[in-house]
Amino acid sequence: MNASTAVDTQSQDASSARALAKVLIARAAKRDRSGSDVTSATVYVACETAYRAISRCIGESGAKALLSRALADANKTHPLLRNIRLDVPDDTPLAALTRASASKGSAPSAEGLEALLEMMITLLARFVGIDMVVQLVAENATVGTLEHEDPQ
Amino acid sequence: MTMKKARAKVLDPLSNDGIPSIASGVPGFDAVVGGGLPEFSFNLIAGNPGSGKTTLAQQIMFANASVKRPALYFSVLGEPTLKMLRYQRGFSFFDPRLVGTAIQYINLSEEALEQDLTRMLDRIASEVERVSPGMVVVDSFRTMLGRSGDAVSSGLTNMENFIQRLALNLNAWEVTTLIIGQSAEQDQRNPIFTVADSVFWLSQVTDRNSVVRKMQALKVRGRSSMPGLHTFRITSAGLQIFPRIPEQQSERRPPSMRRLSSGIPGLDEAMGGGVFAGDAVLLGGPAGSGKTTFATQFAAEGLRVGEAVVIVVFEEYPEEYLARAKARNQDIAAMIEARNFRLIYLRPLDLSVDETAAEIFAAVTEIGATRVVIDSLSGFQIALAPAFRIDFQESLYRLVGALTSTGVTIFMTTEITSGYPDASLTSERVSFITDDIIVQRFVEIDGELRTVLAVPKMRGSKHSHDLLTYIITDQGAVVGGPLRSYRGILTGSPEFQPQLARGGRDGLTDRESAVLETLVRLGATSRDTLAEHVGVQPLELEATLRRLALLGYAVVTRTGGDTYRAIAQVET
Numbered sequence: 001m002n003a004s005t006a007v008d009t010q011s012q013d014a015s016s017a018r019a020l021a022k023v024l025i026a027r028a029a030k031r032d033r034s035g036s037d038v039t040s041a042t043v044y045v046a047c048e049t050a051y052r053a054i055s056r057c058i059g060e061s062g063a064k065a066l067l068s069r070a071l072a073d074a075n076k077t078h079p080l081l082r083n084i085r086l087d088v089p090d091d092t093p094l095a096a097l098t099r100a101s102a103s104k105g106s107a108p109s110a111e112g113l114e115a116l117l118e119m120m121i122t123l124l125a126r127f128v129g130i131d132m133v134v135q136l137v138a139e140n141a142t143v144g145t146l147e148h149e150d151p152q
Numbered sequence: 153m154t155m156k157k158a159r160a161k162v163l164d165p166l167s168n169d170g171i172p173s174i175a176s177g178v179p180g181f182d183a184v185v186g187g188g189l190p191e192f193s194f195n196l197i198a199g200n201p202g203s204g205k206t207t208l209a210q211q212i213m214f215a216n217a218s219v220k221r222p223a224l225y226f227s228v229l230g231e232p233t234l235k236m237l238r239y240q241r242g243f244s245f246f247d248p249r250l251v252g253t254a255i256q257y258i259n260l261s262e263e264a265l266e267q268d269l270t271r272m273l274d275r276i277a278s279e280v281e282r283v284s285p286g287m288v289v290v291d292s293f294r295t296m297l298g299r300s301g302d303a304v305s306s307g308l309t310n311m312e313n314f315i316q317r318l319a320l321n322l323n324a325w326e327v328t329t330l331i332i333g334q335s336a337e338q339d340q341r342n343p344i345f346t347v348a349d350s351v352f353w354l355s356q357v358t359d360r361n362s363v364v365r366k367m368q369a370l371k372v373r374g375r376s377s378m379p380g381l382h383t384f385r386i387t388s389a390g391l392q393i394f395p396r397i398p399e400q401q402s403e404r405r406p407p408s409m410r411r412l413s414s415g416i417p418g419l420d421e422a423m424g425g426g427v428f429a430g431d432a433v434l435l436g437g438p439a440g441s442g443k444t445t446f447a448t449q450f451a452a453e454g455l456r457v458g459e460a461v462v463i464v465v466f467e468e469y470p471e472e473y474l475a476r477a478k479a480r481n482q483d484i485a486a487m488i489e490a491r492n493f494r495l496i497y498l499r500p501l502d503l504s505v506d507e508t509a510a511e512i513f514a515a516v517t518e519i520g521a522t523r524v525v526i527d528s529l530s531g532f533q534i535a536l537a538p539a540f541r542i543d544f545q546e547s548l549y550r551l552v553g554a555l556t557s558t559g560v561t562i563f564m565t566t567e568i569t570s571g572y573p574d575a576s577l578t579s580e581r582v583s584f585i586t587d588d589i590i591v592q593r594f595v596e597i598d599g600e601l602r603t604v605l606a607v608p609k610m611r612g613s614k615h616s617h618d619l620l621t622y623i624i625t626d627q628g629a630v631v632g633g634p635l636r637s638y639r640g641i642l643t644g645s646p647e648f649q650p651q652l653a654r655g656g657r658d659g660l661t662d663r664e665s666a667v668l669e670t671l672v673r674l675g676a677t678s679r680d681t682l683a684e685h686v687g688v689q690p691l692e693l694e695a696t697l698r699r700l701a702l703l704g705y706a707v708v709t710r711t712g713g714d715t716y717r718a719i720a721q722v723e724t
Contacts, residue, residue: 053252058233059259128237128248135252 016130017121021114024050024138040100040109047097047117053137054124067093070119078112171374174328177215177245178208180393180510184367184382186375189350192326193373194319196293196344198333199354204365204386206236207243208354209289209330211390214245216328217254221286224279225257228264228272230292233257245390256283269314276318280325288322293333293344312343319347349373354384362502362537367393383504383540394506396550412523412561415453416446417699418631419590421661422607422616427588429522431611432552432562434529434585437592441603442624443565444468446590447527448477448484449628450563454523455487462494462521464512466531470497473527480628492519502537505547509554516560524555528565545585552585568592587611592622596645597638604641605631621659623703630702632659659703667696668705671718678715 028045055063068086075081084100086093097116100109125133173188182188189195189212197205210225217223227233237257240246251257258279263272280288322329333344345351351370356363365384369377384393411426420426427433433450437443447463454461465473474495478485487493494515498508512524526532533544540547555562564586589609595602603622607615618634619641638646660668670685671677679697683690697716700706709715 055259057257057259059227059261061261062232062234062259124234127234128241132237132241132248132251135248135250136257137252 013125013130014118014122017118017125017133020121020130020134020138021046021118024117025114027138040106040113043110043113043117044097044100047113047120048094050117050120050137051094051097054120057136064093066120066123067116070116070123073123074112074115074119078115080108080112081116173375174216176212178211178391178393180382180384180395181208181212181391183395184369184378184393185350185372186369186377189328190372190374192323192328193349194322194329194331194347195350195352196331196333196348197352197354200356201334203354203356204384204391205332205334205354206231206291207240207386208352208391209291209332210240211243211245212330213255213287213289214247214250216287217250218286219254222253222283223255223287223289224283224285225255225289225291226276226279227257227259227261227291229261233259236291242388243390244388256285273314273317273321277321280322280327284325285327287328287330289330289332290318291332293331315344315347345371350375357539359537359539362539364502364504364537364539383506385507392510394504394510396506408559413453413457414446415449415456416629416631417695417702418620418622418661419446419629421695422605422618422620422631423588423590423610424613424615427561427563428612429561430556430559431587432556432564432585433588433590434564434566435590435592436566436568437605438568438594441592441594442622442629443567443592444473444476444527445480445624445629447525447563447565448481451493451523451525452477452481452484452487455484455490455493458492459523460492460519460521461523461525462496462512462515462519463525463527464496464498464508464532465527466498466535467528470495473497480626492521494519494521498532498535503535504540505536505544505551508532508535509551512551512555516555516558522560524560524562526562526564528567530565530567549585556587593619593642594644595635595638595641597635597648604635625702627702630699632699632703633661633664635659660700660705664696664700664705667693668700668718671700671706671716676709676715676717678713682716 024046025043028049029042032042032045051063051067054066058066064086071081071084071086075084081100084096085091086096088096097113100113121130121133121137124136128136172191173182174191175188176182176185197208199205213223213225227236237251241248256279258275260272260275263275276288276290319329331344331348348371350372353368353370354365355368356365358364365386366381367384368381369379371377378395380396382393382395384391408429408431410429411420412429413420413426414423427450435443435446451461451463463473468476474488478488496511496515498511515521516524529548533541536544552562552564568591586609588607588611590605590607592603592605595604603624604619605622606617606619620634621632622629623632635641635646637648639649640646667682667686670682674682674685679693680690682697683693686693697706697708701708701716704719706716706718709717
């Protein structure tokens, strides 16, 4: 893969990660019936769903490591995320996200959490490909949205 | 999303023991196991790191998982799941679309780190209950039990207890289980070897510069598995196992009475009328003696009469080999295009005989070949990994036996390197495998290098005991008659003995000499007239006249019917 192809692939992955994050948030919104008004609580639910799915597959330690890296990358563009601390003893990553979703007003929190979710998906996709992330995180609910073909 | 196809297959609805078998999806694996994994069995895949355990388990899982009967893959400690997925997805069997639905990856590292086996067992049980999988993989067993292998848990007193409960639990849910282990051989006293229905051992052996992978079915409960070590290769398609060719279980089929033409003028007569169908023929000779020419003529003759042919080459590149074959056998190009021909080119230096055999069998089956040419055994031996060269004789015996038992006629060449006067007629190490043996030699006569051959062995048939001359012409090899006037031919420097001359011409049979004499006497004449003077039927003269023409003793003119004439230098 040359540099140009690598950039294209990364760009496609980022775009797909964004789409997948949107799908997860839409699913969460549908579940809590918040309609088009996406709150930080809704995005938190999407993050929680993704985190739990990832954690189930790669383990709690692996998921936490991935979240830490995603947080480090995402807070460059969303300073609000700097308040999230994953290294607090007896605290879980999800509890830290819950607190973040409840602070600084709903809209900025929602934006920050969405960026975090997107980054987590992007990082995961770099390892195993966006197609497998779709399967791991969203399973079949997003297949139609991301234009996946039916196997066999 | 709907999965249209239930991927699990039942190979044999009810095997001998009444238990359905599951197709593994791994080429060669089911043959070794004795028909596939028994349904709901508890299986151990053991071996050293890097031997292919995880890939084998994944391959079986992907071949069998469906949305209706998913597979659960429990990772414990060791290779991080993300990395495992990253590498495994490089295999063609790995279908990412099945992940998350038909195949679910579950990580048990937290439970394992706490060495809480009860919690681990509870987690496995709850996931199995929730998903109701058809298959469960646990990767790996050793890490599940901790480094020491001891079960340290409040609810479980020892490892045996844990394994027993795990097996019972999964069995109760009608799950086929694959446990991946990293057991060393001394661990075979480990209770899992007792509990497991099947134990598969993967290993890789380094010998000089080559690495050879082998699999052994140490135990397969309720199945007649294939004993021994089976080589396997890991490619982008996953594992492919090359089962050892089974020893012939029954008596060799009755010898065929049908003779095949070798396609080499004069050789069939020397062999008593041609090669018996289903025979293994060995042609030995020094470098440059025309072994490949003989072999390709044998193949071309098969194609000419409508048989399908496989040629296996090791030394020459296929393009060069075919170009030479086409130059000498002008019809062969069209015959090759007719799709009843395969050329297998094998040159890697880490082959196993079983892998080669698998290639040959696949080609033979695909085109229904009845002739196989192996050119040459010398190249074949060199292409093998060093570890297999020791077993070459035994492996070749199995290969030849398996092929000929199906009625395939094999023509093999081998290089004889020993010099005169100690040259043996055949390579002792392989001659016992063959039914028929032809040996070529160079001899020096009057300062000229000439070629002779002999047929020292022809199972179940009379054959020539003469040392016969042969030449390689533009159209291929032609076998002539004996060198009657010479003694000590096998020394390589025969002596002319005028008193031994019996009126025939050197290099011609008695009949050929008689026909040539008549032709000289009559001048240009038709076949029928010649036959009348010689006292044989015209058709019987066909082969004789063809050989006389190819050997340069006669020419044929095709104007107003075939006319034959002895050429000038012979007439004098």
